[in-house]
Amino acid sequence: MKLHRIRALLRKHYYLSTAGISRSFDMLYWPAFGLIVFGLTALFVEEQGADIRIFLIGGLILWVVFERLQQDINIYLLEDFWSGNVANEYATPITSTERFIALFITALIRSIISLGLMALLGYTLYAFNFFNIHPAGILYALPLFLTAWALAAVVAGLVVQHGIRIQMIAWAVAALVQPIAAAFYPVSILPNWLQPIAYMTPLAHTFEGYREALAGNFMLGQLITATILSVLFILIGYAYFVYSENKGKENSTIAEN
């Protein structure tokens, strides 16, 4: 692994990020839009008697960070497909690991910017302090980021293996896992048969643990479970990504793009 090649990819991502308004738009507009809609919903429900800001606003901020991270990783890869630059870049000495790391770093920086904006809006509009949690609660960011990275790796792998025709999956995949992520409600609200499945993912542990941290409780066991599961997910995601690159080289998907 060579740092200069990761730097090269980061430079490309930076250029793409600053090349037009669309890249800033999806980092800032959609998070703000989502927060406003859900925030208003939360206020309405709260008027009915229950304080569910923690569930809705806190959950939404965390969810958008997760979704942004996954989508950004995939969209920066798709940019190369759209430009016809995939084959050019795969002909260079850049390795799978270097590509994987550079995509994650770019997406992570953009997600942190989105998080900052949403935390600010949440506090300004709804007096919701995202960071007013048990200090150790911030550690839930780790499994959240790793899981987004793992999911993005699987999507990236699918695109590299099967080509741009399945690109829509990059936008849809987060919504597919949302029901079992327990981002906006506790796992206990899910049907009994679905609850064990939800607990097999790091997301349910992460969102439940974060909500506990917002209430001032830190559950170490839940954090450890979420982290172990997310590490397992990232290993599987990375292995699949590498496998897909090899398949993409066999079936000509990479060469044709």
Added chain:
Amino acid sequence: MNALEVKELSKNYGTYQALDNVSFSIKKGEVFGLLGPNGAGKTTLINILIGILTANKGEVTYFGETLNESVKNKINVSSAYRSVSAMITVEQNLRVYADIYNVKNPEERITELLKRFLINDIRKKKVREISSGQKTRVNLCKALINSPEILFLDEATAGLDPQIAKTVREEIKKLDCTILFTSHIMSEVEELCDRIAFLRKGKIIGIETAEHYKKLLHKTHTNPTLEDVFISIAEEKL
């Protein structure tokens, strides 16, 4: 030692045989032409040689080594079928590739290449805003950014007007590297290539000089050209 050695290379897509037991070698510093009708397997072969397509069988060595990170640092490619990133500028694209290959003094190298290919004036333009001929030259700059020891040019002059194509050919002649060159412009192939391999239906039909090929048609043609040879091979008359 040969710069490139290809041994019994085969590639199939299901039942379709794109390459069938292709073997050849290219000497260091040689400009080696690869000709053949559409679908003959030229691009498939180049894709395998640059490491973006896996062969089903065979072996390729570059200066005696199989394709690895070190070899990839010494090769590069320019193809009419590919582009660099469309959303960023010409200069930014070249800077990214300069970083990938850890080029020393990247700004100087980029300016030198842009001037050589007469596109220094578009360096600040986004690639999606430039013409196809300019994109072709940007691809060539990208391909030369690391001063490759082996350069793969897959119809790399396609879409250029005659004046620019002449300039590009002059630049290619000045290069101090081994080149594998494909083109559908026969005069260009004849002008640049030391030897020419003809591919048909995934098989190598012959590897000779342009003069040798033309002599094969002396009985049937008056002053045969390389284009006559190409047509005869495509029509399976040779």
